[in-house]
Amino acid sequence: MEVSDEALLAGMAAGDPQAATAFVRRYQSRVYGLAVAIVGGSATADDVAQEAFVRAWRFAGGYDARRGGVLTWLLTITRNAAIDTVRLRRDQPYDPDVLLAVLTTSEASDDRQIEQVADTDQVRAALRRLPREQAAAVVLASIYGFSAREIAERERVPLGTAKTRIRLGLARLRDDFEVSDDKSA
Incomplete structure (x- = not known):
């Protein structure tokens, strides 16, 4: 029992x-x-x-x-x-330039983060095609979970600019990976 x-x-x-x-x-x-x-x-x-x-x-x-x-x-x-x-x-300190270098180089230096990505080379290539500001905003929002307000504060830009960088960067990544927003498909 x-x-x-x-x-x-x-x-x-x-x-x-x-x-x-x-x-x-x-x-x-x-x-x-x-x-x-x-x-x-x-x-x-x-x-x-x-x-x-x-x-x-x-x-x-x-x-x-x-x-x-x-x-x-x-x-x-x-x-x-x-x-x-x-x-x-x-809350750990970070340097956005170092973070982008890790994600955009051909060698993985932090496998703990990279192992979560299904196709690392494709993601790196897509991030390299983004402007640095958009890539940083996307990485900070997607991987580290920062809000647009937190990104704006850390990057010292207006909130609207941070939101635009995230939105445009994600839109470009969606196009690169051919992801559709159409929920009916």
């Missing part, structure tokens, strides 16, 4: 390592899958998943079944841990 999620959480709250082990085994693939979907890399996703289970262990006593199911609670914890990780990564 399978132990309920609530019973496992109660065991975790009481400090039972067997309950924690059973809980992790039950949900490790779902937690890891969500972490990968948010942070991208598998090593980072491992760290996020571990942090999510540590937080679940720490806050197991505060779980309230009236507010949602155990899986929803755990995936919310995972999502929050992943977002914290992404935010920390975004």
Whole structure:
């Protein structure tokens, strides 16, 4: 007979390592899958998943079944841990010229970012065809998740200019890769 999620959480709250082990085994693939979907890399996703289970262990006593199911609670914890990780990564200093050099050279110097791109050479070639300002805006928005306002501040340009650079750069990339905006197709 399978132990309920609530019973496992109660065991975790009481400090039972067997309950924690059973809980992790039950949900490790779902937690890891969500972490990968948010942070991208598998090593980072491992760290996020571990942090999510540590937080679940720490806050197991505060779980309230009236507010949602155990899986929803755990995936919310995972999502929050992943977002914290992404935010920390975004706060790292960067040099747009170095970033563009990495993406436009023929040698990959940062495989963690490049491995997420299906066809690196095509993306590099398309980025090289963009004006430097548009390429920087697209990379900062797409890879690093910066908002147009953040890009405008970092590039020291008006907000409208940053938005235009992103829009034009993405439009040119869509044309290069022959991506259609037509949703009926």
